[in-house]
Amino acid sequence: MYAKRFESLLTEQIGQTGLSSRAPDEMSLRFESLRGYGLLPSGRVKNVTPLSPSQMAATILATVTAKPGFAGLAGKTLSNLRPVGGAEASFAQCATLGNAVEALLQNPTALDSFLELRVSDSEIYTNAHGRGAIVYRSGDEIVTCHYVHQNALSLFHAGAEKDFDPRAVISSTVTETVFYAGLFRKIVNELAREATTRLAPPVIDPMDDDEETRKEERTKRLGILRNSTFLNLAVDTQVTWPPVETLVHFEGYRLILMPPTREHTTSVHIDLVGQGITSENSVSLINRLLSLMAWCDDNFAILQEGWSGNPVPAPVPKQNLGFATAYHWIFDRQLPSSREARKALALYREGRNAEQNYFISYAILSYYKIIELKFGDFEGQKVRDWIAVNYAALKTEQMLADRVADFERERGNEEPQKYLNKACRVAVAHSSINNPSDPDELPELRRLHVAAHILRALARRFISQELGISECPYDGS
Secondary structure, X not given: OOHHHHHHHHHHHHOOOOOOOOOOOHHHHHHHHHHHOOOOOOHHHOOOOOOOHHHHHHHHHHOOOOOHHHHHHHHHHHHOOEEOOOHHHOHHHOOOHHHHHHHHHHOHHHHHHEEEEEEEEEXXXXXXXXXXXXXXXXXXXXXXXXEEOOOOHHHOOOOHHHOOOOOOOOOOOOOOEEEEHHHHHHHHHHHHHHXXXXXXXXXXXXXXXXXXXXXXXXXXXXXXXXXXXXXXXEEEEOOOOOOOOEEEEEOOXXXXXXXXXXXXXXXXXEEHHHHOOOHHHHHHHHHHHHHHHXXXXXXXXXXXEEEEEEOOOOOOEOOOOOOOOOOOOOOOOOOOOOHHHHHHHHHHHHHHHHHHOOOHHHHHHHHHHHHHOOOXXXXXXXXXXXXXXXXXXXXXXXXXXXXXXXXXXXXXXXXXXXXXXXXXXXXXXXXXXOOOOOOOOHHHHHHHHHHHHHHHHHHHHHHHHHOOOOOOOOOOO
């Protein structure tokens, strides 16, 4: 089956999976994303090369993700999901979910036993997106085989499927797509029809030829390689930025700068594989570039979040800055009479704003200053004593377990109160020789973000318990 026919078939079968219809060009955008990841034929022959079973399997799985631009990443990630309990416990003894979908397209016995395929691209475990489940008949039994991210090594030994809990996830909400046997029978029947029908050979569309020429020119201009893997990061800035996609040579590396559009934000990109650089070192390098640009323009430049894995630089969508609303909004609070309490709330807001906007050094200082309110400028030991007592209490809170575990690794053998004071507060407030802090370096930024989470929890505890300020928005206090 050729790509165009497969695209039409999937559009017909999957286009009405919700209350609203999918956009007319959505499936075409998914196919382009899959081509970018090398999961479908590309170039001038993309529509005249028959698809293999593995390519069709990856394409089916790629329809799970909500945004078409992530189809390539979804197809690659979901195809590589591994069966809980190993291949012996898998559907048709397949090593991956992609292989299992291939079996449905090629093995009539497997398709006859199949009931449903459930797939999600949600974050199931920390930094591990995607899971799947195939439900099928085995004799008189109904069996479910689960598939998880390839990094979940503890789930691949024989017998792991017996006590596997599919509800043990980190997310409070998971989106899922369910495929039934009808889809796969439709594809199999179409493949059988094509095999017995003499079809006219397809021809290369002249528009495809022009499109590929443009892609080749861009690939050459930006130095994109066959094995390129790009890191794509958003930038919030008012420094002077190029008006079009621009290649910049900086410190021996090639960086690509993209301007903002109606749908995308300002962004910077680097080829991790082609440049032989790690994600960590890339972030530090980009921060150095932005620091120079901020100095030269005397304006701000904030490196934000992004992702890696694209074979070409991908524009970063603008953030959806939605906020919490309520159908019935109730607010009944009074301004605290204590000047100390009002100042604590002001500092907390500044710290939260700074943390949200990647000013992590200032967030550290703001949260720490809240705790200092009660003890004065020259009572550092009393501040540290308070932190020691209350950090012990934080360690018992289940909601903070992951944050505390990260903090424990960062502080090592140093006492938490001393670490937060010297390695965090003093390090960001002064040019300390013993505790240096460089805000351009990613390891340092990561370390401070971990500390900020703990300091924020301590600051909330201080405001609540020491200053007696309620967290309820409608208790009238």
